[in-house]
Amino acid sequence: MKRIVTIQDISCVGKCSLTVALPIISAMGVEAAIIPTAVLSTHTMFPEFTVKDLTSEIKPITAHWKRAGFGFDGIYTGYLGSFEQIDLMKELFADFKTEDNIILVDPAMADNGKLYPAFDEAYAKYMATLCAKADMIVPNVTEACFMLGAEYKESYDEAYIKELLGGLSALGARYAVLTGVGFKEGKTGVMGYDKVNDEYFYFEQDKLPCAYHGTGDIFSSTCMGAMTLGLDWKKALTVAAKYTAECIRITFETPGSNTYGVDFERAVPYLLELLK
Ligand code: PXL
Numbered sequence: 001m002k003r004i005v006t007i008q009d010i011s012c013v014g015k016c017s018l019t020v021a022l023p024i025i026s027a028m029g030v031e032a033a034i035i036p037t038a039v040l041s042t043h044t045m046f047p048e049f050t051v052k053d054l055t056s057e058i059k060p061i062t063a064h065w066k067r068a069g070f071g072f073d074g075i076y077t078g079y080l081g082s083f084e085q086i087d088l089m090k091e092l093f094a095d096f097k098t099e100d101n102i103i104l105v106d107p108a109m110a111d112n113g114k115l116y117p118a119f120d121e122a123y124a125k126y127m128a129t130l131c132a133k134a135d136m137i138v139p140n141v142t143e144a145c146f147m148l149g150a151e152y153k154e155s156y157d158e159a160y161i162k163e164l165l166g167g168l169s170a171l172g173a174r175y176a177v178l179t180g181v182g183f184k185e186g187k188t189g190v191m192g193y194d195k196v197n198d199e200y201f202y203f204e205q206d207k208l209p210c211a212y213h214g215t216g217d218i219f220s221s222t223c224m225g226a227m228t229l230g231l232d233w234k235k236a237l238t239v240a241a242k243y244t245a246e247c248i249r250i251t252f253e254t255p256g257s258n259t260y261g262v263d264f265e266r267a268v269p270y271l272l273e274l275l276k
Helices: 018-027 055-068 083-096 121-131 141-148 158-171 215-228 233-252 264-275
Strands: 003-013 031-042 051-053 074-077 102-105 175-179 187-194 199-206
Touching: 003 018, 003 083, 003 215, 018 031, 018 215, 018 264, 031 055, 055 083, 074 083, 074 215, 083 121, 102 215, 121 141, 121 158, 141 158, 141 175, 158 175, 158 187, 175 215, 187 233, 199 233, 215 233, 215 264, 233 264
Parallel strands: 003 031, 003 074, 074 102
Antiparallel strands: 031 051, 175 187, 187 199
C-alpha cells in the first residue's frame, strides 16, 4: 500500500487541513501518516479560535521515524504556522525525499487577494523558498502573487496566468499549478505547467455563485492521493478539480449546510468513481 505523510494543522471544527486530508487520502486507498503542526479550536476564519502550537514535537517525531526507517511515497505540506515550521519542513524534505517519491507543497496562506490573519508578506516570501524544494506546488492566484511579489488581479487573461506560472516554475518545482483560474464569466479551473515537457494544461468547470473555506485543502489532498497512486499529473489535476467542484455543488444545493467548510464526505463515492 502506498503511504504519504501530510504535515499541517488540526482545526478541530472547520473541515480543512488534516480533518479533510486524512479522510480523503484514506478513502483513495493511500495510507496517511500525519504530523499535526498545531491544534486549533476552529480554522482562523472564525471570529474567535484557540491555538496550541506543536512545533516542538516535529523534530522528535521525524527523528523517531528516521530511526524506525519509515519511508513515504508522498510528502504533502499544507497550512503551516511560522518561519520555524517552514525550516523544519525543509529538513523533513531533505530527510525523506527519495528519487521516486513526490513532494507536494500547498502554500495555504491567502485567498481573494488577502493573506489569512496569521500571516504577513515576509511569511509569504519565505513560503516561496519551501515551494522551491517541491515537485508540485498548488497555490491559488492570491498565494502566487504574494510569493512572487506580483500584482493581484481579479480579472486577467491567459498571458497573466502564464506569467505567474513562469514565476512559480522558476522557483524550482517541476509542476507549477494555479487553482481558481477562470478566464470566462461563470467558469473556474486549474492551470498547470510541467517544465520538464514544457507543457501547459488547463481544466475548466462551471463556477457556482458561492465560496467555502477548505476547498483548496480538498483539492491538494486529492491531488496528492492521485499523484501517489501514479496518475498522470493532468489526470490528477482533473480528478482533484472535479471532486472539489462536486463537494461545492453538494454543499451549495443542500439548504442549511454549514458555510465554514464543504460536505466533502457525501461526495466520496463520486471521487471513487473518478478513480475507477
Ligand atoms: O487551508 C485552510 C486553512 C487551514 N488551516 C487553518 C486555516 C485555514 C484557512 O483559513 O485557518 C488553521
